[in-house]
Amino acid sequence: MKELLSIQDLHLNFRTFWGMAYVLDGVNLTIYEDEVFGLVGETGCGKSVTSMSILKLLPSNAEVSGKIIFEGKNLLELSEKEMKKIRGRKISMVFQDPMSSLNPLFKIKAQMSDVIKLHHNISKEEALKKAKELLKAVNLPDPDRILESYPHQLSGGMRQRVMIALALSFNPSLLIADEPTTALDVTIQKQILDLILELKEQYHFSVLLITHDLGVVAETCDRVGVMYAGNMVEIADVEELFENPMHPYTQGLLSAIPDPRYKKPLKPLRGNVPSLLDPPKGCRFHPRCDFMMPVCKNKKPPLVEYSKTHYVACHLYGGNKNE
Amino acid sequence: MSELVKVENLKKYFPFKEGIFSRKVRYLKAVDGVTFSMEKGETLALVGETGSGKTTTGRTMLRLYEPTDGKIYFEGKDITKIPLRKFKKTRVQMQMIYQDPYSSLNPRMSIFNIIAEPLRELKYGNLEEKVLSLLESVGLRKEHMYKYPDEISGGQQQRVAIARALGVNPKFLVLDEPTSALDVSVQAQILNLLENLQKEKGFTYLFISHDLSVVRYISQRVAIMYLGKIMEIGSVEQIFESPQHPYTKLLLQSVPIPDPKDKKKRKKLILPGEIPSPLNPPSGCPFHTRCPYAKEICKEKEPEYVEVERGHLVKCHFAEVIK
Amino acid sequence: MKKDEIIRVLKIMIRNKLSLLGIIIILILVVTAIFAPFLAPYPKQAEGQPNLEEKLQPPSSKHWFGTDYMGRDVLSRVIYGARISLLVAITVVGLGLLIGVPLGLLAGYKGGAVDAVIMRTTDIFLSFPPLLLALLISVTLGRGLVNAIIALAVSWWPWYTRLIRGMAVSIKEKPYVEVAKTMGVSNLKIIARHILPNAISPVIVQGTMDMGSAILEASALSFLGLGVQPPTADWGLMVSQGKDYLLNYWWYPTFPGLAIFITVIAFNLVGDTLREILDPRLRRRYL
Structure with a gap:
């Protein structure tokens, strides 16, 4: 497998009203070509800001350090001008709330053709033709009607399809999907997730799927990274993670979620997610x-390779199992 | 066991105008003829997608919305007939827990004052002691008493909301997606708390949710709603293990299962399309536009309920035919 | 507001250079007003005693801001003017809030006919240009400081009514208000405990900024001869009297004019920062 994107020791702090927030504390992860990588964790674990750092879409009160290597370049060192060539073209993004990324005042037609025209340098007619093809590719019935609609005339699921169509327009090599189905109903969620997997086979991009839903991870991802309070605590192949979770946090998460197939006793994790303004020392x-x-x-456990397909950051596992 | 709450042919229509200048008033039939009853101490889950009318049903049952038609019995009395002025005493026994705990707590009041407010109305003697015992019964401690809502976590906020409701000794609680704004690890804590309180105090819960995994865990009976109507109602085993209505079947198929091995075993069945607008519901069976088994009769005639098993009602023309 | 929140807000305001400047100016103004008799080099002249031997002297070591057409020390009179200005700012905004806030809460919470009556009344008030309305009332009531303050307050309250009504309308839909209702809490208590504390922040901000505007408008009334009457030391009045001397004796209207200008800016600086801090959407930006 070829590496597509690699994040190395990413640190991120935010200056806030309440003081400095230590949001990412040395995150490492690698995404390979043609895979679906799931990033799971609870609110404030840093999964979304990790993706925002990849695209350098961070607010002005952020302080970043570390490396994000994509196609041999460290994205964190690129200028805004160079980032524009990557954002939306090589790395596309789909957000939780498609309404916030669509302008309510313009028809889909205008918004799609503008973007396509701008990046591909083609005429308006060609752009519209391309837009129609894309809408067909995301299984939207009657693309002509969609193009003539305003965002509010479409349902949440349809809007998300439009956003995916837009994200696809440049054949990106990485699609970041940040909770793409959280705002949608389960039946629509299923449709959208299946669509993303289908398109991935067709267009050969990798997906970074950010979600809090372990069910969604189990059904869509090839590999999973579990984040907790700004740390990557475990990375493993999806089946291995569910079968043999190693980090106590991962184990806790898995025993805390209900299963729709049968009633099992829930074992909640104790306590609450720590404040990032004053995170616990050592292992968070x-x-x-x-x-x-x-x-x-006292000591923060590093993320170590337990096996070729399983990495974990926990003192219980001392280090490499071969040692 | 005895019956605590019963709803008969409950309807809630919201009037709206077609356009700014239009005189014609039309009705959004949010709840359109819902009938069910609840035993003392049981949990009935009301499940549905956005726009199914599940929350409106819950709110109407507490007369937070005035019902358009139908009867609501609480301890044998029809509460729709009680004038609002005299309703206070009954209303206190029926409480609601909201989806977003933060918005259900006044951010400018301390936890103590939030919980003490209804107690002051009831002229309690030693407030401090009572508030502390309520806090302890939801798993909070004295140190939380003088904090403010934004100083505690989402899970703790929901605990405070529950403690406040406990203070007035309710019998019936409408839980409107009480855990959907919470993280999975905290969700389990709240679900367990709700279950324990029910065992201790014999509460009756109407659990409104779109999350079927949670419903599987918490409820004894389940009602599946679609466009303001109950499509299927039965015990949790009946609904999850032998669903009869095509909508229920497809809905269950869409639920992501937190087990990667499971996805290979399952056949891929996607519920096509999206829930139609309740402003413009389909004729006949409301589900016919998405139903893979729909026949002519489904478009024309609304199906009656068929009792396929004891206590298991299905609103489908072909309930006994489709297997 | 909670105690530690107030402290946090103050800390941020002090760290922000512009708002610190505003706070310092306002503090100086307050101190000046309180200790005017001790600070002014010629308190008698400030109270109106003429000193005709030293008519229209330019700024010198004896009279830092020069003297006016009656030979009175301009610096002393500017210092005494701070008293009137602060009095006007506090009473006008205070009275405006006293009338405006309860009406706004009532309109927003009750809705229906009550809302309609109150809001249409504010519409009538707001349909006049603000200064014109104050002018009309002032003319009707007659000259004098008290009448000017009443006139300004009467033209002022509808703004607060509107502001707080809008907040009340959105807050009364919050679940915590609904819960209070279902638990049998009375309307008055709901307004006092739930609506008011959550609706007041933007009004505090507006009120702070308005202190500057109130001083400005009171000065305008004085300038037009309707507000403070001579020989009282008032900035607006001094500008008004000094305007005829501007070309040859620039110091006479300039220093009181500068005092008005700096005070108005100071209140605006503080108000602006306060708004940014109290607005939860902007709050995250602050260190």
């Missing part, structure tokens, strides 16, 4: 961890 999970050892309070 230690105050909630059932297996806490003295070392966890």
